Amino acid sequence: MSMVCLSDFEDYAKKYLPKIAWDYFAAGADDCTTRDENILAYKRIRFRPRMLRDVSVMDIRTKILGSEIGFPVGIAPTGFHQLAWPDGEKSTARAARAMNICYIASTYSTCTLEEISAAAPGGLRWFQLYIHRNRAASQQLVQRAEALGFQGLVLTADLPYSGKRRDDVRNGFRLPPHMKVKNLERAFEGDDWSEYGLPPNSLDPSVTWNDIYWLRSLTRLPIIIKGILTKEDAELAVKHGVQGIIVSNHGGRQLDEGPATIDALVEVVEAVRGRVEVYVDGGIRKGSDVLKALALGAKCVFIGRPALWGLAYKGEEGLQDVLRILQDEFRLSMALAGKYFVCCASVSEIGQHLVQFSRL
Ligand SMILES: Cc1cc2nc3c(=O)[nH]c(=O)nc-3n(C[C@H](O)[C@H](O)[C@H](O)COP(=O)(O)O)c2cc1C
């Protein structure tokens, strides 16, 4: 099969993954309006390309929270990578390190944080946290991640309860018995693990902004909050001292009919006024989507499902293929859009001048 663009990997994953795994990866909440809107919204943005600008040398490296990355794409946290490939998150970590990008490992990884770290020593990794009712379990996870060299703590704010994903309900989705959310095994030993193959009712829906102070007391890692969609919450995030914001609607898997993330990005970036870094995920499927997100103020974007499709295709190698295609497409879009200032062709000069919203 010739893999030319990310949807080729999607087609492959749909064809070859067991239906229950494919449905879980693809799921959106309710009618999937927001899931689909994440993609459509990119198509309403048009470029304002500039010509004759010497784009013979392009520098696509950038920095997030002080760490250099090869290009402004990272891997969003997604659960259960062994559903896509037997080595699971170990393969993800290796591919991310090979491409010199950031991988956010999920609380719901099917490999332990120790296994992930050992698979790709020295790679840039952040740890994504769901806060559990069992606070001691969450505290241990944060401290384990910090001790293992994870360089950021990503608090997911949009999942007090799981959204209603109809196909998962129809399929009675749960992890197969040989897969485990290994990071939680010790803390929830003896529980029945009946919800998705997770300890039931274990997430804490009473989490508030004040818990950011609790997290701050546990770790020196920068805290990045994931799931922000409004200027009001962006302002609160800054006020509570986070170092980064990921504009995200969880790939449209939580509240249906909220905004597409690329639309929400504009409002969040305006509210933040450069005080913290802003990233975005949801619906990024082409290099030109990356360019649009950067033009609208994101420092970096993160991909969720496309990483799983790459893993499903060929593990670490397949994920690297996905990332390489995205990297090449991003570089090409940047060159074809034309650099704005005459002296340097780097991501730092990407700005709002590059895009306009189409009336389509
Ligand atoms: C199968 C799947 C599992 C996910 N698991 C998590 C998770 O464990 N933690 C989390 O913060 N977000 C999770 N997300 C949301 C992603 O981090 C991200 O916000 C979303 O996938 C981005 O949209 P995209 O898939 O269109 O790129 C998950 C998304 C998918 C599709």
Ligand SMILES: CCCCCCC(=O)C(=O)O
């Ligand atoms: C009970 C919550 C299950 C969530 C599993 C991981 C996740 O975030 C997802 O979107 O799926």
